[in-house]
Amino acid sequence: MRRYLTAAKRYWLVILAILAVVWGAGLAGAYHEYANTYESQATIWVLRASPELTSSNPEDPGTPVIQTVASQQTELFTQLLQSDSFIRDVVERTSQRSTLERAANETKLLADVRKHFSVETLGTNMLRVSYTTSDPRTPVEMVNAAIAVRTERVLQARVTSTAAVGTLYRSEFDAAQKQALDAARELDGFKSSHPGTLTATDEAHQAQLQLAIDFAQARLSELRGRADRSAVAAAVLEMSGLEFEVVDEPRQQTTPSGGGRAAVLLALVSLAAGALLVALLVFVGALLADHVAGPLDVGRLAPARLFATVPRVSVGAGAGGSELRPALAAIAFDDGDSPSLSA
Template sequence: MRPYLTTAHRYRWLLGAVLAIIWGAGIVAAYTEYATTFESEATIWVLRASPELATTSPDDPNATVIQTAASQQADLLNQLLQTKEFLRDVVRQTSLRAALAAAPDETKFLAGVQKSFRVQTHGNNLLTVSFAAHDPPLGPEMVNAILAVRADRVAQASTTFTTITNTLYQKQLQVAQAQALDAQRALDEFDASHPGALSDIEQHLKDQLRLTLDYAQIRLGDLRGRINQAALAPAILSVSGMEFQVVDQPQVETSPRGGTRSAAMIGAVAIAAGCALAALLVVIGTLLPAHVSGPADVSRLAPARLFAAVPRVTRAGGGASPGDLRTSLAAIAFADGGARNGEVSG
C-alpha cells in the first residue's frame, strides 16, 4: 500500500488535474441535464375498475387478484407503452412525427420516447402520467397524445368486444327464434288435431307444449335484452366519462423539473470514472517506475549489463577520496562499499 501512496503523492498534481477535468465535466453535464429538463404531468382520477382488467393469479389462473382502479389503468398504460405500434401512434400525433420519419433507427427512437414516459399510482383511484423532455412545450403535447391514443384504443377494443358479443347473441337469438317457432308450430298442430275435449294425458301433453313455448319466448326476450345492453353499455360509459377523468391537465413547465434522477446518475458516473482513472494511473505509476530515487531503486536494477566504466579518482596524495564518484556508485549499486576490477557495473 505504501508504494501506491508514494506514487499518488508524487503525481498528486497530475491526478488532481485529471480529477478536476473529469469531475468538472460531469458536474457541468449533470447541471445541464437538470436545468434543461422539463416534465409535464397529468393527474387522472379513476372512479371504478373495469371488470375486463382483472388480473389473474400466477399460482391459479382461474383465481383473480383484486386490484385497485388506479393500478389497473396504470398497468394498461404501461403495457401499451411496451408496444411499438402504440408509441408510433402517439409520436405521430405530436411534433416529433418528422423526427420519427427521419430517424435511421426507429426502434432506438421509440425506446427513447418510452423511457421519457412515467406512469405512477397515488392511492386507489389516482394516477399520474408524465413526460420529460428538453423542450417545454413537448411535455404536455406527448401526455395529451398518449391519453388520446389510449382512449382510441380502449374505444376500439370496446367496439370490437361489442361486435363479437352481438354476433354471438345474434346467433343464439336465431336458434332461440327457431326453437320458439317450432314450439308454436307444435302447439298449433296439437290444437288442430284435437278439436274436442281433451283427456288427462292429452291435456298434459298440451301443457308441456305450452311450457316449451313459454320457455322459448322467455329466452328470446332475455337475449334481446342482452343485445340491447351490450350495445348501450359502451355508449353510456363513454358519455358518462366517469371511468377515466383527467383532473389536472398537463401544463407547459417554465422551471426545470424531472431531471434530478438523470442528473444524479450523470454525476455519479463522472465521479466513479474519475476515481477509476486516478486509481489506474497510480497503479501504472507504481508498477512502471520512470526514475531512480535511492539505493533501493538502484539495487532492483542489478544485475544488469555493463553500461559505463568510471575510473578511480584519487587524491593528490594517492589516497582515495571519500566522496569519489566510483565509490559512491559502488556503494549504491552493490551495498558492499567496494568495486571489482576498477569498474562499476549497474
C-alpha cells in the first residue's frame, strides 16, 4: 500500500489532469443531456376483446393466453417499432418528414428514431408510450403518429384475418349447403318411389332422411351466423374504441424532462472511468518505480557512509589493451609521490 501512495504523490498532477478531463467532460455531458432533453408520453388503457367480437374459429381453441393484455399490447408495440416500415410511416406523419426525405442514410436515421421510443407496462391493463429528443415539438408528434399507425395496422391485420375466417366459413357453408341439397333430393326421390303406405322400415328410413335435412339446415344457420359475426367484428371493435384507449394524451413539454436517467448513467460512467484510469496510472507508476529505482531499497541504504571511490583512468589513444593493467597497478600502489598517468 505504501508504494501505491508514493506513486500517487509522485503523479498527483497527472492524476488531477485526468480527473479534470474525464470527470469534467462526463459531468458536462450529463448536464447537457438533462438540460436539453424533452419527453412526451401517452398512457393507454387496454382491454381484451370480447370473445363474441373475435373472428377466431371456436372449433380451434389454439394456445391458451397466459400474458396480461397490457403486456401483450406492449410486446406488439415493441415489435412494430423494430420494423423500418413502421418507423418510416411514423416519421412521415411528423414535421421530420423533410429530414427523412433529405437523409443520405435512411436506415441510420430510422434506427436513431427507434432508439428514442420507449414502451413500458404500468399494470395489467395499462401501458405507456414515450419519446425523448432535444426538440420540444417532436416528441408529441412522434407519440401521436406511432399510436395512429399502430391502430391502422392492427385494424388492417384484423380485417385481413376476418376476411380469411370469412372465406373459411363460406367454404364450409358451401359444403354444408351441398349436403343439405343432396339430403333433400334423396328425400324427394324416396317419397316419389314410395307413394303408398309406408312400412315400418320405410318410415324409419324416411325419418333418417328428414333428420339429415334438419341437421344440414341447422349447420347452415350456424355457419351463416358465424360468417355474419366475423364480417362485423372488426367494424364493431373499431367503432367501440374500448380495446385500445388513450387516457392521457401526449403533451408538448415546455421544460426539459426525461433526460434524468440518461444523465445519471452518463455521470456514473464518467466517474467510474476516471477512477479506473487513476487506479491504472498509480499501479503502473508503482510497478515502474520498483523495477527501475527500487525506492524502498534506496531508503534503507540512505544512512550508509562512503567507503570507496573508483578513479577514472585515461589511456593514450595509441596505447594497447596490455597497458591498462600496469596503469591500474600504479594507481593501486601509488604513495602520492609518483605522477598520475594521463593521456
